[in-house]
Amino acid sequence: MVTPLRDISVVEFCTVASGPYCGMRHLHRRVDVRILAAIAALQTSEYFGKGADPGRLGSAHPRNAPYQAFRAADGHFALAAGNDRLWQATCTALGRPDLAADERFVSTTTRARHQDELRCLLEEEFANYPTAELLDLFTRAGVPCSPLNSYSQALADPQVEHMQWVADIELPGGRTTRTFISPLRFNGESPKVWRRPPALGEHNAEIVDEMRKSR
Numbered sequence: 001m002v003t004p005l006r007d008i009s010v011v012e013f014c015t016v017a018s019g020p021y022c023g024m025r026h027l028h029r030r031v032d033v034r035i036l037a038a039i040a041a042l043q044t045s046e047y048f049g050k051g052a053d054p055g056r057l058g059s060a061h062p063r064n065a066p067y068q069a070f071r072a073a074d075g076h077f078a079l080a081a082g083n084d085r086l087w088q089a090t091c092t093a094l095g096r097p098d099l100a101a102d103e104r105f106v107s108t109t110t111r112a113r114h115q116d117e118l119r120c121l122l123e124e125e126f127a128n129y130p131t132a133e134l135l136d137l138f139t140r141a142g143v144p145c146s147p148l149n150s151y152s153q154a155l156a157d158p159q160v161e162h163m164q165w166v167a168d169i170e171l172p173g174g175r176t177t178r179t180f181i182s183p184l185r186f187n188g189e190s191p192k193v194w195r196r197p198p199a200l201g202e203h204n205a206e207i208v209d210e211m212r213k214s215r
Contacts, residue, residue, distance in 0.1 A: 059078070060115060060119070062112065063109075063112050064112055065112045066122055067080050067081065067082055069148055070119070070122060070126055071123050071126065072127070072131040074131055075130075075147075075148065077134060077145060077148055078146045078148060079143065079144070079145050084108065086143050087105070087111065088100055090138065093137050093138055093140075093141040094137075104117060135147060164190065165180055165183065166181070167181050169196060171197065172197070172202070179193065
């Protein structure tokens with residue numbers, strides 16, 4: 001479960017735009033951020049710089065490596081060794097000082113340039129470990145990493161239970177299911193599910209009556 005970069009960028013632009021206006025309450029402004037514009041603003045610098053479309057890299061980063069999803073013995077995980085210190089820590093954790101000394105991988109720039117070779121070498125090493133062991137290894141080494149969870153795995157995360165994000169909800173006909181409540185919290189409290197979803201046509205008469213009164 002990953003939030004798309006385009007959605008994150010829209011929120012970032014809205015936050016930046018709304019900040020100054022919070023202190024100018026006498027001004028009324030409509031903040032408009034389109035998803036296309038937000039993602040294009042973040043992703044087109046290489047195109048303008050080189051004058052050509054960048055190649056597709058999957059989950060990899062165009063100017064950093066190793067910084068992507070990798071295959072392990074029993075699944076996938078993400079690793080973000082985003083600078084030389086973290087890369088050295090990665091090699092030390094794996095017991096592979098030879099990778100750190102390889103001239104192709106001695107700097108962020110060279111690692112990014114040779115990241116296909118780097119990915120192959122790392123995945124050969126990762127194939128010897130289950131995902132959980134690699135996550136523990138890199139966490140102890142201080143290298144940012146994360147599992148690539150399925151929906152069921154994400155919902156089983158202890159943080160979900162701690163925050164009480166999943167709640168029961170009644171459906172039409174008396175059936176019950178579960179839902180993920182609003183992630184917003186106000187003064188430490190999350191909004192509760194206060195009304196079940198309606199059955200088909202359940203509120204027709206109520207809506208029609210309101211429409212008549214509004215004429």
